[in-house]
Amino acid sequence: MAKKMKTMDGNNAVAYVSYAFTDVAAIFPITPSSPMAEVVDDMSAHGATNIFGQQVKVVEMQSEAGAAGAVHGSLAAGALTTTYTASQGLLLMIPNMYKISGELLPGVFHVSARALATHALSIFGDHADVMACRQTGFAMLCSSSVQEVMDLAGIAHLSAIKGRVPFLHFFDGFRTSHEIQKIELIDYDVFKKLIDMDAVNEFRANALNPEHPVVRGTAENPDIYFQQREAANKYYQALPAIVADYMDKLGKEIGREYKPFDYVGAPDAEYVIVAMGSICETIEETLEVLNKQGKKYGLVKVRLYRPWAPEYLKAVMPKTVKKVAVLDRTKEPGSQGDPLYMDVRTMYYEEENAPLVVGGRYGLGSKDTTPGQVVAVYNNLEADKPKNQFTIGIVDDVYDSSLPTVDISTEPEGTVRCKFWGLGSDGTVGANKQAIKIIGDKTDLYAQGYFDYDSKKSGGITISHLRFGKNKIKSTYLISEADYVGCHNQAYVDRYDVIAGLKKGGNFVLNTLWTEEELEHNLPASLKQYIAKNDINFYIVDAVKIAQELGLGSRINMIMQAAFFKLANVIPVEDAVKYLKESVEKTYGKKGKDVVEMNWKAIDAGCNALVKVNVPESWKTAVDTKPAEEKKTNEWVEKIMVPMNRQEGNKLPVSAFIDAPDGTFPTGTTKYEKRGVAVKVPMWHAENCIQCNQCSFVCPHSTIRPVLLNEAEKAAAPAGFETKAATG
Numbered sequence: 001m002a003k004k005m006k007t008m009d010g011n012n013a014v015a016y017v018s019y020a021f022t023d024v025a026a027i028f029p030i031t032p033s034s035p036m037a038e039v040v041d042d043m044s045a046h047g048a049t050n051i052f053g054q055q056v057k058v059v060e061m062q063s064e065a066g067a068a069g070a071v072h073g074s075l076a077a078g079a080l081t082t083t084y085t086a087s088q089g090l091l092l093m094i095p096n097m098y099k100i101s102g103e104l105l106p107g108v109f110h111v112s113a114r115a116l117a118t119h120a121l122s123i124f125g126d127h128a129d130v131m132a133c134r135q136t137g138f139a140m141l142c143s144s145s146v147q148e149v150m151d152l153a154g155i156a157h158l159s160a161i162k163g164r165v166p167f168l169h170f171f172d173g174f175r176t177s178h179e180i181q182k183i184e185l186i187d188y189d190v191f192k193k194l195i196d197m198d199a200v201n202e203f204r205a206n207a208l209n210p211e212h213p214v215v216r217g218t219a220e221n222p223d224i225y226f227q228q229r230e231a232a233n234k235y236y237q238a239l240p241a242i243v244a245d246y247m248d249k250l251g252k253e254i255g256r257e258y259k260p261f262d263y264v265g266a267p268d269a270e271y272v273i274v275a276m277g278s279i280c281e282t283i284e285e286t287l288e289v290l291n292k293q294g295k296k297y298g299l300v301k302v303r304l305y306r307p308w309a310p311e312y313l314k315a316v317m318p319k320t321v322k323k324v325a326v327l328d329r330t331k332e333p334g335s336q337g338d339p340l341y342m343d344v345r346t347m348y349y350e351e352e353n354a355p356l357v358v359g360g361r362y363g364l365g366s367k368d369t370t371p372g373q374v375v376a377v378y379n380n381l382e383a384d385k386p387k388n389q390f391t392i393g394i395v396d397d398v399y400d401s402s403l404p405t406v407d408i409s410t411e412p413e414g415t416v417r418c419k420f421w422g423l424g425s426d427g428t429v430g431a432n433k434q435a436i437k438i439i440g441d442k443t444d445l446y447a448q449g450y451f452d453y454d455s456k457k458s459g460g461i462t463i464s465h466l467r468f469g470k471n472k473i474k475s476t477y478l479i480s481e482a483d484y485v486g487c488h489n490q491a492y493v494d495r496y497d498v499i500a501g502l503k504k505g506g507n508f509v510l511n512t513l514w515t516e517e518e519l520e521h522n523l524p525a526s527l528k529q530y531i532a533k534n535d536i537n538f539y540i541v542d543a544v545k546i547a548q549e550l551g552l553g554s555r556i557n558m559i560m561q562a563a564f565f566k567l568a569n570v571i572p573v574e575d576a577v578k579y580l581k582e583s584v585e586k587t588y589g590k591k592g593k594d595v596v597e598m599n600w601k602a603i604d605a606g607c608n609a610l611v612k613v614n615v616p617e618s619w620k621t622a623v624d625t626k627p628a629e630e631k632k633t634n635e636w637v638e639k640i641m642v643p644m645n646r647q648e649g650n651k652l653p654v655s656a657f658i659d660a661p662d663g664t665f666p667t668g669t670t671k672y673e674k675r676g677v678a679v680k681v682p683m684w685h686a687e688n689c690i691q692c693n694q695c696s697f698v699c700p701h702s703t704i705r706p707v708l709l710n711e712a713e714k715a716a717a718p719a720g721f722e723t724k725a726a727t728g
Contacts, residue, residue, distance in 0.1 A: 100138075109167070138306065144280040145281050483507070562580060
């Protein structure tokens with residue numbers, strides 16, 4: 001059977017697979033899991049059928065707790081039922097999860113694992129939510145990449161049906177759920193071949209049904225509760241073998257092998273990391289480079305986390321291992337160690353000549369985890385007395401837990417790396433998703449796209465990280481060295497180091513209202529110096545003006561995307577323009593011919609409106625001529641907010657927060673975060689004002705604030721302060 005390659009993100013991969021096995025999907029949206037349910041709903045609405053020849057019935061409830069209750073009821077009634085969730089939403093499902101597992105109902109929860117609100121809310125990824133479900137009785141299966149999501153989502157459904165134990169299939173929120181990769185689709189015929197229809201029929205026959213009534217969900221007294229709780233042990237004891245068997249059978253069908261625990265690295269490794277989730281891709285990329293240099297390093301990837309099956313882990317762990325580092329993407333305050341570490345440590349508790357086991361924490365709240373941090377973990381293992389309960393990716397100058405990051409590059413040779421700085425809702429992210437899909441689906445190249453948002457979403461900063469290459473891309477971390485940088489908002493050049501890491505001779509494109517002559521006065525000296533000293537090919541384009549002339553408003557995405565394809569040379573520009581125009585027709589066709597043609601013109605303009613800047617020699621020694629803006633601030637703003645606003649919060653050490661361990665922030669700090677990103681500034685026209693206050697009501701940043709003045713206040717108002725006699 002010919003391989004079907006498709007470019008998609010982790011959420012889409014889950015939706016595609018889970019649809020095959022699902023009769024009913026009970027859903028409620030929560031970031032970053034919402035697209036899974038949206039895609040399933042869309043598939044159902046367009047008449048897609050599952051492997052039973054039916055359209056999935058999708059039901060949106062009023063809360064996550066309601067969705068979990070609907071899953072329980074639907075399963076009890078004999079329908080194979082699925083849901084999708086994360087974070088606090090998953091926590092609201094926990095009471096029903098105990099019931100679903102206690103009644104041995106084969107539901108599947110797909111979870112884009114996300115941080116929980118502790119000292120602060122975080123919408124970003126770690127394993128805090130899924131680790132709160134260890135005691136529910138759900139089996140837990142972890143995927144490390146978009147391809148693994150496609151493969152292991154199927155294993156979760158197949159094993160749940162055969163084993164009568166519900167599954168929680170999880171993968172890293174944002175890093176895997178929203179990362180776009182070129183992956184191989186699994187045909188539904190493969191799932192039809194593997195599913196145990198006898199188990200499906202048995203499940204349906206066991207449903208609550210007035211034709212053959214039973215009592216289920218009773219209240220039990222101390223005389224029998226304990227015994228009946230133990231009676232289900234055989235299902236959990238049998239489950240690892242069921243999962244392993246399905247991994248073996250699926251592997252024969254698709255040519256990708258999996259085990260409950262997978263090992264990669266030197267067969268005689270002495271130092272091994274145990275981890276799960278997207279970090280496994282980064283560790284694998286890193287140890288391949290290190291082992292070529294003569295090291296003996298290894299990695300155990302945890303697939304089946306619950307039921308914990310130590311015999312499968314020991315079977316793949318090299319006999320030569322001396323020291324093991326276990327990495328957890330969660331913090332369990334007050335415990336002897338974080339969960340995965342405690343499982344591995346306990347596994348070796350009574351074993352003679354057991355390796356030394358240490359534990360560490362990484363990646364909380366989507367903190368980027370890089371090859372340099374992985375090297376730090378291996379370096380720690382090689383020490384005479386390795387640090388235990390360490391952290392990576394931060395500087396802990398208070399409790400001395402952190403390991404120093406090492407400077408290393410491990411991306412495969414020939415990988416093209418591009419970064420795009422955009423403004424939330426300007427279309428940059430959407431256009432980059434199109435670019436990734438064009439390159440992934442129309443060429444032989446592998447492609448990866450990851451979108452680094454801040455939590456402001458619309459109007460916030462977005463940094464798109466795109467990689468292309470002839471080799472599979474395992475770099476599940478942000479780009480630090482780029483071949484191409486596009487800055488789609490000129491206000492960013494004064495606020496962020498947008499060009500940091502752009503390689504010598506790389507391309508830099510700035511969307512700007514400034515002419516080539518005006519750049520001299522407006523660009524900061526540091527940017528000029530970097531461009532001149534590193535022979536950067538510098539281009540400007542006034543995409544805002546073009547978009548407005550074409551009637552596209554602030555949507556500059558197609559213009560900037562066409563400029564990227566022209567300069568990056570990943571594929572011939574003629575082909576890129578053709579594919580872009582095809583994608584525009586597919587995306588906007590239902591909005592009418594005028595919208596399609598506007599976007600076609602934007603693509604042509606993006607190719608033709610680029611201006612290459614003649615970089616003067618004087619830029620190598622440029623100094624800033626604009627006087628520094630003085631602002632009255634306080635210590636908190638200077639220490640915490642200013643670095644955060646510059647996108648340099650990653651550099652802040654633990655000591656910066658030692659006076660606010662409970663997450664307390666002072667009030668009134670918004671006034672120090674003026675970013676100057678608006679193309680147009682709202683103005684009050686007194687002559688048109690009917691004093692309805694609608695302008696203030698809809699203004700998202702309180703730029704317009706109606707104030708009622710008395711005569712004394714009006715007399716004291718500064719020059720230029722316009723007023724109008726109040727009505728009412």
